[in-house]
Amino acid sequence: MIALNKxxxxxxxxxxxxxxxxxxxxxxxxxxxxxxxxxxxxxxLVSLWLGAEPxxxxxxxxxxxxxxxxxxxxxxxxxxxxxxxxxxxPDTWARALLEHLSETTAGNGWMIGHxxxxxxxxxxxxxxxxTAGGAEPTVDAVAGRTLTEAxxxxxxxxxxxxxxxxxxxxxxVKAVSAAxxxxxVQSAGVPSSKPGxxxxxxxxxxxxG
Numbered sequence: 001m002i003a004l005n006k007x008x009x010x011x012x013x014x015x016x017x018x019x020x021x022x023x024x025x026x027x028x029x030x031x032x033x034x035x036x037x038x039x040x041x042x043x044x045l046v047s048l049w050l051g052a053e054p055x056x057x058x059x060x061x062x063x064x065x066x067x068x069x070x071x072x073x074x075x076x077x078x079x080x081x082x083x084x085x086x087x088x089x090p091d092t093w094a095r096a097l098l099e100h101l102s103e104t105t106a107g108n109g110w111m112i113g114h115x116x117x118x119x120x121x122x123x124x125x126x127x128x129x130x131t132a133g134g135a136e137p138t139v140d141a142v143a144g145r146t147l148t149e150a151x152x153x154x155x156x157x158x159x160x161x162x163x164x165x166x167x168x169x170x171x172x173v174k175a176v177s178a179a180x181x182x183x184x185v186q187s188a189g190v191p192s193s194k195p196g197x198x199x200x201x202x203x204x205x206x207x208x209g
Contacts, residue, residue, distance in 0.1 A: 001030050003045055006131070008035040037138075067197045073113055073157045074165040078189035080152040080173065082119060084182045087146040090119040090126040091139070093180050094152075098130045098137040100172040105158060106134030113157030119143065121150035152184065162192035 002022055007015045015033050022031045032048055034041030082093065094117045105112050110133055118127040118141070127141035158165050177184050 001032070001048065002026060004031065004033045005036055007033040008038045008040065009131075037140075063198055067195075070195045070198075072159045074160050074162040074192040074194060076154065076156040076158075076162075076165055076169065076189070076192040078154045078169065079187045080154070080184045081149065081187045082152050082182050082184045083149045084180070085148065086181070087148050088180050088182050090121070090124070090143045090147050090150050091128075093176060093182065094119055094126045094128040095137050095139065096176045096179060097152075097154075097172050098128050100175055101156075101168060102130050102133060102135055102137065104168045104172065105160075108160065108164070109133075110164075111159040113159070115154070115156040115158065117152060117154045119147075119150040119152045121147050124150075126150075151187070154189075156192075162194060165192040 004015075004019060004022065010018065019031050019033050022029070030048055032041060032045045034045045036042075082088070082090075097117055098115060101115055102112075104110075105115075112131055112133050112135075114129060114131050116127070116129040118125060120126075121143075124143040124145060124147065125141045126143040128137045128139055130137045154169065156165060156169070158168075160168075173184050176182070
């Protein structure tokens with residue numbers, strides 16, 4: 001099964017062309033397009049999963065190609081405690097952070113896999129994401145009220161060196177904190193890294209014919 005997400009970013013002709021290309025290149029696979037954002041195609045995808053027959057052959061994976069692709073991305077998972085004695089707008093904070101990072105990636109020519117930030121406090125959630133350098137952030141959830149404290153979680157996959165991503169995030173947090181009158185202190189996470197070469201401990205073989 002090949003599931004093609006984010007078809008909402010393509011027009012109908014583009015989506016059809018990509019799906020047709022995948023079907024030609026992988027004739028033994030079932031290809032389904034869908035959008036996690038809009039829900040388009042999800043019902044069909046779930047139906048295919050639930051009704052799919054077991055694979056008749058093992059999956060051949062080019063681990064060199066896979067490792068090279070992953071090594072192009074710096075990975076970052078970070079948590080921050082954001083506070084402001086007189087309150088702050090978490091929706092504005094999240095959007096401003098990703099606008100800053102989007103501009104930085106575009107200026108440096110870095111490709112974004114994804115950058116997501118969420119702020120949560122007592123059940124209120126603000127969530128924003130961006131998937132291309134220079135693009136406007138997409139608002140996924142709105143808290144809709146002023147908070148005095150919240151936990152921010154940042155998840156990023158960007159095609160640059162880890163130290164470059166760390167520096168860009170530090171600068172963005174600093175700029176947004178100054179603009180919004182907030183304090184942001186790291187509470188969890190480690191510096192950005194790049195994944196190592198995949199060496200699976202176990203492989204599940206295809207069922208005997």
